[in-house]
Amino acid sequence: MLELVGVRHEYDGRVVLDLERFAVPPGAALAVVGPNGSGKSTLLRLLALLERPTVGRVVLDGAVVTPGGVARRRVTLVEQRPILFRATVRENLAFGLQVRGIRRTEVNRRIENVAARLAITPLLGRRRHELSDGEVQRVAVARALAVEPDVLLLDEPASSADRAAALTLYGALAEERARRPLAVCLASHQLEDAYRWADDVRALADGRLSPVTPENLFRVDLVAAERGDLKRACVGTIEIAAVTEKTGPAILAVPPTDIFVSREPLASSARNTFQGRVTGLTRRRAGDGAVHVTADVGVELVAVVTEEALHDLALAPGSPVVFSFKASAVRVF
Amino acid sequence: MDFLAEGFRRALALLFSGDAEVYGIALLTLRIGLISTVVACGLGIPLGFVLATRPFWGRRAALTVVNTALAFPTVVLGLLLYGLLSRRGPLGAMGWLYTWQAIALGDVLLALPIAAALAAAAVQGVDPRIRRTAETLGAGRWRTAWTVAREARFALAAVITTAFGHVVAEIGSAMTVGGNIRGQTRTLTTAVALYTSQGDFGLALALGLILLLLALLVNVALQTLQGRGHA
Numbered sequence: 412m413l414e415l416v417g418v419r420h421e422y423d424g425r426v427v428l429d430l431e432r433f434a435v436p437p438g439a440a441l442a443v444v445g446p447n448g449s450g451k452s453t454l455l456r457l458l459a460l461l462e463r464p465t466v467g468r469v470v471l472d473g474a475v476v477t478p479g480g481v482a483r484r485r486v487t488l489v490e491q492r493p494i495l496f497r498a499t500v501r502e503n504l505a506f507g508l509q510v511r512g513i514r515r516t517e518v519n520r521r522i523e524n525v526a527a528r529l530a531i532t533p534l535l536g537r538r539r540h541e542l543s544d545g546e547v548q549r550v551a552v553a554r555a556l557a558v559e560p561d562v563l564l565l566d567e568p569a570s571s572a573d574r575a576a577a578l579t580l581y582g583a584l585a586e587e588r589a590r591r592p593l594a595v596c597l598a599s600h601q602l603e604d605a606y607r608w609a610d611d612v613r614a615l616a617d618g619r620l621s622p623v624t625p626e627n628l629f630r631v632d633l634v635a636a637e638r639g640d641l642k643r644a645c646v647g648t649i650e651i652a653a654v655t656e657k658t659g660p661a662i663l664a665v666p667p668t669d670i671f672v673s674r675e676p677l678a679s680s681a682r683n684t685f686q687g688r689v690t691g692l693t694r695r696r697a698g699d700g701a702v703h704v705t706a707d708v709g710v711e712l713v714a715v716v717t718e719e720a721l722h723d724l725a726l727a728p729g730s731p732v733v734f735s736f737k738a739s740a741v742r743v744f
Numbered sequence: 745m746d747f748l749a750e751g752f753r754r755a756l757a758l759l760f761s762g763d764a765e766v767y768g769i770a771l772l773t774l775r776i777g778l779i780s781t782v783v784a785c786g787l788g789i790p791l792g793f794v795l796a797t798r799p800f801w802g803r804r805a806a807l808t809v810v811n812t813a814l815a816f817p818t819v820v821l822g823l824l825l826y827g828l829l830s831r832r833g834p835l836g837a838m839g840w841l842y843t844w845q846a847i848a849l850g851d852v853l854l855a856l857p858i859a860a861a862l863a864a865a866a867v868q869g870v871d872p873r874i875r876r877t878a879e880t881l882g883a884g885r886w887r888t889a890w891t892v893a894r895e896a897r898f899a900l901a902a903v904i905t906t907a908f909g910h911v912v913a914e915i916g917s918a919m920t921v922g923g924n925i926r927g928q929t930r931t932l933t934t935a936v937a938l939y940t941s942q943g944d945f946g947l948a949l950a951l952g953l954i955l956l957l958l959a960l961l962v963n964v965a966l967q968t969l970q971g972r973g974h975a
Contacts, residue, residue, distance in 0.1 A: 459880050484882040494873040497895055506891075507881035558881060 412436050413458055413486060413562050413594070418467030420453055420618075428453045428464075428618040435562055440588065441596040442609035446630040446662070450618035451598035452491060455564045458596065459488035484511065487560040491567040491598075493551030495539040500531065500550050503539075507558035521557050528583045529553040545576050552580060556587055565597040581608050616662040616744070626703075626713040627665035633658050633743065641682065641738055647710025652682040653741035661743050669740035670714035672704055673733045674724055682738040685709060689730045692721070706732050747945070754946025755953055765926075766947070770954045773932040776844055777912040777958070780851035784911070785904050787852075788859025792903075793889060795860065796867035797875070807864065813857030818850075822920030825850050829921060842923040847931065850917035855907040862906060866899030867892060901966045908962050912955060932958075 413435040420428040428450045435441055435458065443451050456462045457469060460476060460483045468475045476482035487507070495503050501522060508518045526532045529549050534542065542550065548568065555563055563584075569577035585608075587593055599605045605612050614621035614628060621628065631644035633655065641652045644663055653663060671677065676684055687708030694702055702721050704714045712734055716724070726732060758766050795807055827833050829841040829849075840846040870892050878891040893900060915933035922929035924938055932955045939948040 456876075461876050461879060478879075479885070483879065486880075487882075488876075488880045490873060490876065492873070494871055494877060496874065496877070496891065506878070506883075510882045510884075510887055554881065 412470075412472060414470040415454070415457060415464070416468050416470055418457065418464045418469075420457060420462070420467075421465045426618060428457070430454075430467075430618075430620060433458075433613075433620070435594050435596045437561070437594055438588070438592045439594045439596070440584075440608065440610045441594070442605035442612045443596065443598045443615055444600065444605050444612060444628075445598075445615035445621070446600070446628055448630060449615040449662075451615055452566050453618070454615065455488055455566050455596070455598055458562070459483070459486050459564050461488065484558070485561040486564065487555040487558060487562070488564040489548075489551045489555045489566065489568060491570060492544075493548060495542070495547055495550060495554075497539065499535065500526075500537055500542070501535040503550060504535075504554050504557050507554065511558065521559075525553045525557045528586060529556075530579050545573060549576060549580060552583070556583070559591070559593075561592070562594045562596065565595065567599055568597055569599070584608070616664075621662070621664070621744075626667050629663045629710075631661055631663045633661050633663075642743075649685050649709035651741060652738040653743050654739045655741075655743040657743050664742040664744075665712065665736060666740065666742065667703065667713045667715040669736050670712065671735040672714050672716050672720065672724065672726070673735065674731065676733050677735055679735060680737065681735040683741070684733060684735045685712070686731065686733050689726050689728050689732050691728060692726065704732070706734060708732075708734050751945040751949045755950035758947060758950040759953065763950075766950055766954070768927065769930050769932055769935050769951060770958070772844060772930070773912055773955070774958060776848045776851060776931060777908055780848045780855060780911050781904065781908040783848075784852045784855035784907055785859045788856045788907070789863040789900060789903065791856075792860040792863025792865075793867050793893070796864040797889070797892070807861075810857045810860045810864070814861055816854070816857070818854060818914050818916030819920065820916075821853060822850055822917030825853070825917060825921045841921060842925060842929060844922070844929055846921040847918045847929060850921055851911040851914060854914055854917065855911050858910055859903055859907050862903040863900060866896040866903060869899060870895045901969065905963055905966050909959055912958055 415430055415433040418428060418430050418433070419426060433454065443454060445451055457464050460469060460478045460480070463478050470476065471482050471485065496506060504522045504525065505518050508521060522535070526535055529552060531546065531549055531553055534546060534550065539547065552565065552568060568580055584595055588595065597609070616628060629646045631646060633642040633644050633653070635658055636643050636652065640654060642655050642658060643650050643652055646663070651663065651665070671681065676686065685708035687706045689704060689706050690711065691705040692702055693705070700718050701715050702718060704716055704721070704726060706712055706714070714734055795803060795810065825846065826841070828835045829838065829846055830836055840849065874895050875888055875892055878888040883891060913933060915937060918931050919934050919937070922931065922934060924930050924934040932951050936948045936951050936955070939951070
């Protein structure tokens with residue numbers, strides 16, 4: 412088990428991560444979601460033992476570990492914008508194996524194996540300037556998998572990949588986890604991927620684990636409305652009203668279960684009513700009767716409805732939809 | 745113009761006639777240049793690497809010292825070396841004054857800050873993700889440093905070329921501590937100065953052309969090496 416215990420990390424005196432405890436259990440499929448700047452990448456770098464936390468400790472299987480130690484060989488990170496060495500793809504895949512002193516025949520066997528799983532066999536002879544961003548990302552994941560770490564950390568692994576490449580990537584990860592005990596912790600802003608793939612989804616906001624579900628989480632600048640106690644925040648092309656005493660920079664969350672879904676605008680007390688189109692319908696847990704409706708209403712929002720409500724509203728991707736929620740339902744922290 | 749043309753004619757004649765003195769001077773210059781470049785880069789490049797990558801107390805001051813040393817006048821360097829190597833100086837017992845070793849020592853001291861400063865800049869220019877990637881794939885300190893150096897190899901090759909160029913073109917220190925002794929410490933630059941002052945323009949020009957040729961050969965050799973490893 413890889414853990415951060417009592418960790419606070421600062422850059423130039425600014426706290427970017429503050430976690431009492433964050434654990435990646437053995438064999439876990441864990442996703443960390445949150446807006447840009449929420450501390451996801453820092454979290455992964457600390458877990459990868461690339462940086463030493465300003466305060467606190469990193470613990471691997473009960474022992475405190477530090478950057479530079481042999482523990483780093485058990486944890487591998489693929490950065491959001493990975494970089495390949497100035498060499499062929501094959502040489503890149505061989506790097507971590509050569510570092511470990513693995514024999515050439517075994518190196519070649521593992522390279523062929525991992526390249527086949529990530530569909531990069533035709534790329535093995537190419538150099539980094541001959542690859543697209545998506546290909547670089549897949550090669551970087553293959554390079555990390557080749558060393559067979561106990562914990563694989565992935566920062567936005569599908570950010571440069573198209574849908575098919577992302578599916579190949581997630582498929583390869585699932586296959587690897589089925590083959591041997593491998594814990595994977597990925598940071599992503601793509602909630603659908605996180606929910607579809609991970610067993611455990613945790614939200615990070617302003618360097619802290621968020622108490623709310625990670626959907627509809629935004630970094631905003633709150634300003635006072637002209638009248639009343641409401642505050643307003645621009646998110647995408649819409650303006651969300653919230654009841655809060657706070658102004659200025661804040662994290663704003665709209666719980667998906669607090670959003671009313673309708674086909675037409677409702678006459679109601681809800682201060683937030685937005686029209687848009689359905690972009691996706693997801694059933695995340697089999698048998699729980701809940702459907703996550705994702706809609707583009709000027710910004711992408713997720714609401715949860717029952718199967719029955721979905722049927723009554725006859726919602727499908729592309730359908731017009733109205734999302735409404737009260738200003739008091741908006742969480743600000 | 746006749747004077748210049750005559751100079752070139754004599755220079756080419758000397759070059760192609762295999763004049764022993766001309767080639768003796770060239771070989772000595774090449775030997776001193778290569779030895780001092782190897783020593784200066786052998787010390788300076790790792791020093792530049794440390795300055796660029798290892799946080800330590802006084803790092804900024806060390807960088808300032810190295811950068812200042814880039815502009816150190818070679819004549820003053822020669823003067824200080826003369827003081828150190830002269831019979832009454834602290835290193836007088838070595839008996840290096842007016843030997844090629846003294847010239848090489850001066851050249852090392854001249855090229856060392858060049859190698860260190862340019863190597864530091866070259867390493868700082870490497871994408872920081874390279875170091876992190878090497879580390880996260882399990883590389884130790886030395887393997888990580890080697891990986892970063894490989895990424896900067898074109899810039900580091902330029903460091904070596906620049907150091908060699910400065911060393912073979914240097915005259916102030918070579919003249920002061922070498923003494924320009926015929927057959928012993930006469931290098932291309934000191935010989936060019938001497939023969940020009942003696943009015944033997946053709947010989948000076950021949951030696952100047954060899955100097956250019958040496959610089960060209962080293963550049964071509966390094967570019968050939970670089971060409972073997974594409975991006």
